[in-house]
Structure formats: structure tokens, C-alpha cells
Amino acid sequence: MNTTPGPGRIVLAATPIGNLGDASPRLVEWLTTAPLVAAEDTRRLLHLANALGLRVAGRLISFHEHNEGARIEELLGLVRDGNDLLVVSDAGMPAVSDPGFRLVEAAVAAGLDVTAVPGPSAVPTALALSGLPTDRFTFEGFLPRKPGDRAGRLAELADERRTMVFFEAPHRLEPMLRALAEAFGPLRRAAVARELTKLHEEVRRGTLDELVTWSSDGVKGEIAVVVAGAGEAAPAEAADHVAAVQALVDGGLRLKDAVGAVAERERVSKRELYAAVLDARA
Missing domain, CATH: 3.40.1010.10 (Tetrapyrrole methylase, N-terminal domain)
Known part of the structure; x- marks a missing residue:
């Protein structure tokens, strides 16, 4: 004093x-x-x-x-x-x-x-419990409520490689997770932490698509959402886009250009996607 x-x-x-x-x-x-x-x-x-x-x-x-x-x-x-x-x-x-x-x-x-x-503080607590990388992260707080503004903010974060931490109100959690899945892809890893340090504390981990399904029945309590940065799930996702690359090649596009186009659109590693295409052809 x-x-x-x-x-x-x-x-x-x-x-x-x-x-x-x-x-x-x-x-x-x-x-x-x-x-x-x-x-x-x-x-x-x-x-x-x-x-x-x-x-x-x-x-x-x-x-x-x-x-x-x-x-x-x-x-x-x-x-x-x-x-x-x-x-x-x-x-x-x-x-x-x-x-x-x-x-x-x-x-x-x-x-x-x-x-x-x-x-x-809910930020480092949710981050530590998420099971996602903690060495570099960014706190993004609450996303805009209006869908258009929210989509714009998420587009700015599309290439963010650090783990991201958000806050959200329970009644807006499902549409927020849907927006994340649309912006970052349904297979991006994430975690929803609710009621941290309280009696009914829960941390639900999975892909954004899985978390959207889980939240569809409603979720209560104080919410923090942790999302893996861009590139975290790229190796696992690359093989899922081989068919899209092949379709472009069949349409006359060079393999290198087709890989680049799909990798940019799906936000996966070009190197991993190219390797996946070659593996599929072997």
C-alpha cells in the first residue's frame, strides 16, 4: 500500500x-x-x-x-x-x-x-488444457457477432500459424464453430473449454466438424475455444485432396499448378499434397 x-x-x-x-x-x-x-x-x-x-x-x-x-x-x-x-x-x-x-x-x-x-486467467488455462501447441499462441477474444464481420475476421486469420484462443457466449457457440470450420476447414483441430475450475469443468477436444456436432444440442457455461494454427493438420489432410488435384490434371492443368491451386484453396501444405499425389500414383 x-x-x-x-x-x-x-x-x-x-x-x-x-x-x-x-x-x-x-x-x-x-x-x-x-x-x-x-x-x-x-x-x-x-x-x-x-x-x-x-x-x-x-x-x-x-x-x-x-x-x-x-x-x-x-x-x-x-x-x-x-x-x-x-x-x-x-x-x-x-x-x-x-x-x-x-x-x-x-x-x-x-x-x-x-x-x-x-x-x-481463462486464456492460459484453456490453452494448457487444450492439447494443442502452447509455445506460440494468439488471443483473439470475442469474434464479431454479425456473420459478415465474423467471416472477414476469420479470413484475416486463415494463415495464422500460432494456436488461437477465443472467447464465446454459450448460445453463440455452435454458429461460431461452424464459422471456424468454414474458414479453417472441418478437420482443423480444436478444443472447447467450459466452466474452467468449476464443478462441471469440461474440455472437449476434436476436429471443428466434430465439435460442431457436439455443440448442436446446446452448451452451457463460460466458454473458451482453442484452435490449432494453420498447417497443424496439413499432413493428415493432404491425402484427402488427391482426387481434387487429379481432377484438375485431367482437365488439362499441369500437376504443379493443380497442386498449388488445391493447396491454396484447402490451406494444406503444397509439399505434403504433392507427395500424397505421387504416392497415390505409385
């Missing part, structure tokens, strides 16, 4: 994404001592505090996506006056697909101190 003259600091604190046992001792300390607490939902924060058996002593300030811009100068002013400001979202780390980024951006520009209390 700030005990010396001068500006205070902004503290981003991660809250549990499900299991209350994941609340860190530092989170508890800050909740009970911070003079100011900016919360995405003040009622949910008080519910969390009650469940943890503690009392939030500081002044509660509502800070969510609809008022973030209007509140920034007020909050920065309070910090300049020497107050420490604790920032929490409903679950996980603030500023990661939650309010906080614009505040941090403004604080950094103003030369104010920003630190964090690490803790739970």
Missing part, C-alpha cells in the same frame, strides 16, 4: 474464474486494505468478498465497458492525489478482454505507476 507522499498506483488484480480457492493471499490483502476499488460489477465483487469471508473496506467505484472512458480522468486524479487504486473485473485479469486497458494506457501516458496481482 502507498505510505509515502506522492501519487498512488494502479493495481490490476486477478479474481477467480470459478473456484474460490484460486483467490490469492495478495488479492485478499488488497481487497481488505485498498482505499479505492474499481470493480466491473460492484455487486459481484461484494458477493466474492462475502464468499471469501472478508470485508471490502475501501470506496467502491463502478468501472465497466460502458463507463470506462468517462471514468478514466476521475480515477487518474484520485491516484495523483496519493490513493492506491485496486482494479478488478468479474473474473480473471482486468484489461484482458475486460475493462482496464484504456485506464492502463492513460496511466502509462501520465507517468503513473501500474502493477499487477497475478492470478487466474
Whole structure:
């Protein structure tokens, strides 16, 4: 806590994404001592505090996506006056697909101190449990709701080779998975993680086509979707497109050009597809 003259600091604190046992001792300390607490939902924060058996002593300030811009100068002013400001979202780390980024951006520009209390986050948790490569990944958050905008965003990610992590609402999961299958191909590997750290935690792994079928009856809970990057399934898929290459060759196209056209269209490795065609001819 700030005990010396001068500006205070902004503290981003991660809250549990499900299991209350994941609340860190530092989170508890800050909740009970911070003079100011900016919360995405003040009622949910008080519910969390009650469940943890503690009392939030500081002044509660509502800070969510609809008022973030209007509140920034007020909050920065309070910090300049020497107050420490604790920032929490409903679950996980603030500023990661939650309010906080614009505040941090403004604080950094103003030369104010920003630190964090690490803790739970659905992004690395879902990634670690997915069974997909974790050495390089990108977090894409929520896709646009409108089909056209969503298709455009996915087209931009068509050649992304890193593992991708998305968030999605349960009632929009099936159409989202269908859009992923259309954009990346039905055989792209993926995982759907729901209710992470909670009693009914589930991680469903398979191809996008299999996950579309699984989700057709409806899925409940908080959702994170992890998708393999481009090229991850290429060796296994290449043989499936030999017939398409042969059809182009039969139509008069050179083998090299036919392989290139099909590989680009189906987003598979040219080298693997060419080898598959030669194997089929042997």
C-alpha cells in the first residue's frame, strides 16, 4: 500500500474464474486494505468478498465497458492525489478482454505507476488444457457477432500459424464453430473449454466438424475455444485432396499448378499434397 507522499498506483488484480480457492493471499490483502476499488460489477465483487469471508473496506467505484472512458480522468486524479487504486473485473485479469486497458494506457501516458496481482486467467488455462501447441499462441477474444464481420475476421486469420484462443457466449457457440470450420476447414483441430475450475469443468477436444456436432444440442457455461494454427493438420489432410488435384490434371492443368491451386484453396501444405499425389500414383 502507498505510505509515502506522492501519487498512488494502479493495481490490476486477478479474481477467480470459478473456484474460490484460486483467490490469492495478495488479492485478499488488497481487497481488505485498498482505499479505492474499481470493480466491473460492484455487486459481484461484494458477493466474492462475502464468499471469501472478508470485508471490502475501501470506496467502491463502478468501472465497466460502458463507463470506462468517462471514468478514466476521475480515477487518474484520485491516484495523483496519493490513493492506491485496486482494479478488478468479474473474473480473471482486468484489461484482458475486460475493462482496464484504456485506464492502463492513460496511466502509462501520465507517468503513473501500474502493477499487477497475478492470478487466474481463462486464456492460459484453456490453452494448457487444450492439447494443442502452447509455445506460440494468439488471443483473439470475442469474434464479431454479425456473420459478415465474423467471416472477414476469420479470413484475416486463415494463415495464422500460432494456436488461437477465443472467447464465446454459450448460445453463440455452435454458429461460431461452424464459422471456424468454414474458414479453417472441418478437420482443423480444436478444443472447447467450459466452466474452467468449476464443478462441471469440461474440455472437449476434436476436429471443428466434430465439435460442431457436439455443440448442436446446446452448451452451457463460460466458454473458451482453442484452435490449432494453420498447417497443424496439413499432413493428415493432404491425402484427402488427391482426387481434387487429379481432377484438375485431367482437365488439362499441369500437376504443379493443380497442386498449388488445391493447396491454396484447402490451406494444406503444397509439399505434403504433392507427395500424397505421387504416392497415390505409385
